[in-house]
Amino acid sequence: MKRSFALGILVAALFAAPVFANQPDFPHISTTGYGEIEATPDMAEFSVRVVQSQMDADQAKQAVDAVVDKFLTGLMSKGIEKKDIQSSNLYLSPQYHYPEKGKPELVGYRASRTVTLQVMDLDNLNSYLDLALDSGINQVDNIQLKVKDQGQYQEAARMAAIKDAQSKAASLAKGFDQKLGKVWRIEYRQPMNQPVVMRNMAMDSKVESNSYQDSVITIRDRVDVTYQIGK
Template sequence: MKFVPSVIVKACALTTALSAVSFSSFADSPNFPHISTTGYGEVVAKPDMATFSVKVVESTMTAEQAKATVDKVVSSFLTKLQSAGVEDASINSSNIYLAPQYHYPKTGKPELVGYRASRNVTVQVTDLTNLNKYLDIALGEGINQIDNIQLQVRDQAKYQEKARLEAIKDASYKAKSLASGFEKELGDVWKIDYNAQSVQPVLMRSMAMDARTESSTYQDSTITIRDRVDVVYQLED
């Protein structure tokens, strides 16, 4: 069963300033009566894709053995992913990281006790229903650490546009309400300040290497996409 993104749109009512001079977020202060408003909007969407990062870590007595073990696990994992239908473009495998491990006695020089090797693999999941299957493959092939799972939404630009339009409506509504409350007429827009809002994906960390423990949690999660706009309106007598 495929997940279909569902959207709930709402506007957040926050404080709006009414003044004869602009507040600090507007560098150029107009010399006429005006209202400065900030509009907020947000879209709540159900995730339908994900990106997860896993790592295999191995410590052995020799660098060659540590590297060989890690490379074997990663190679097997990538082969199984490709067999499961994951495209090469959706997989990113890092180079191996190899570091000596030392024991530090209270006296004397550090003692070399072995080598630690690790490699990361990041996988983009275009169908969220396959996430559990890919994580199970990782477990079965010897991956011993899940770094994170980022839940995401397809067509993010479309949802960002919805949030932006809600922010514009919110700013306009506040300006009209304030002008009416102070028995003033709302004039034209004098200035618009806009900075695109960054979207934070839903980040989940697995405390244990068991993909099933997170399954119900990420399937029921939502992503909130926010936007804002700062607007200065002229006031008419």
């Protein structure tokens, strides 16, 4: 029984060792700094979809392709570059009616394609959406408002997070009558910044809203810092 007990302690110690291996063996303060920068969107990306249902699969495909081709031709005429356009392959699926009794009945085919456009000039967003409507597009999946120079704003948010961590550490050290020493460890995990998104807009009327022009994008960052402290 004694040997088993001793072996249990040894095993527990072996598994616990890595947990404490990264812990500082000196007095320290750990802080987390947060930074936020607000930016006005100057570009956008939107995805539109055309959906058609026909009795014949080939007819459904042709109807969808005709709408997409018209939309792409219109975009090209407005000077949109091919690199800013992504057009998905055709998605075709049979549609069934399920009666209470009996086998499912084929009632037609549903075809769809999606076009994603990068809009470098936000002032043109509404005209591109109107063009989609005129071409026969019947669904907007989402509109994402973005900024062109994301890295510049991210760097500013990161610097704000660093200053926040430094300020907190200095305040804590002063409050506990300690001297703030050198940085021992820095841990950085950049948060995922989400663009402003507007979803599921109906394509049954002209797009007249300019509310997106008043939107603000908040770009965030954070940093975890451990400082040495001493008297």
